[in-house]
Amino acid sequence: MTIQTVGIVGAGTMGNGIAQACAVSGIDVVMVDISDAAVQKGLATVAGSLDRLIKKEKLTEADKAAALARIKTSTRYDDLKSAQLVIEAATENFDLKVKILQQLDALLGQDVIVATNTSSISITQLAAVTQRADRFIGMHFFNPVPMMALVEIIVGLQTSEATHATVKALSERLGKSPITVKNAPGFVVNRILVPMINEAFFVLAEGLASAEDIDAGMKLGCNQPIGPLALADMIGLDVCLAVMEVYLKEFGDSKYRPCPLLKEMVAAGRLGRKTGRGVYSY
């Protein structure tokens, strides 16, 4: 199936980024959120991001106008009916996503594919609440969407090969490099990334090296653009801890034990950049 129009539920950080990636690639978009203010904010973010690309001479004014003209915004789910694929990018909350997916399921035509951008909820479990489990899939974009090349495509137990092929082709049309992953907690990238960050906290707690030297080691020795502790401050220490707790519970394997220092810092409210202090002070 060729996708001409993509529906997006949620105009936040990820939703508007996905809208921009689609529109710039010549795909029509219907972006829906719960309030006019939310969709207008999403659209303004896209316009600002396109302006930055013009400044960098990666885009022309005409490209910007054409991209914005492809994005229709709405607060009514009914307007998603014109889409061949709807990507759910609303707030990360299981009950909310179930409600949205069931609403979409009742509204959309039988052949429409529904994808979710969840970063932590089971694709298989979400598929099971719909009547289109074979046409349900994970499309895990990375932030900021217009810049990041990866889309992790997550196939649930029920996802059909046709659905996977369509979503892979669309990801490539967006200029992304997709990887295909089976459903499991953390998928692939976060499954490897967050335990690495947790290990950096163990190394720090054991006093083996300073935070600066741990980060310098991983940047200079592994070509990482940012050290794991500085990255933890960006992601939020509370988010890192919550992810480790999910892995520990879901896999039942003590190798996912959150570092006590990470827990201690979260308990102290040192959550990273967002609170002005984490491993480093801002």
Ligand SMILES: NC(=O)c1ccc[n+]([C@@H]2O[C@H](COP(=O)([O-])OP(=O)(O)OC[C@H]3O[C@@H](n4cnc5c(N)ncnc54)[C@H](O)[C@@H]3O)[C@@H](O)[C@H]2O)c1
């Ligand atoms: N931010 C990231 O770095 C990142 C990366 C990958 C995946 N994700 C996932 O993407 C999803 C969205 O995250 P975000 O960071 O964009 O969140 P966000 O808070 O920036 O945006 C969420 C948007 O969803 C809207 N929303 C809430 N309920 C809705 C409903 N019933 N219908 C329509 N819209 C509704 C909110 O008004 C808000 O605008 C989450 O599942 C998150 O786990 C986030």
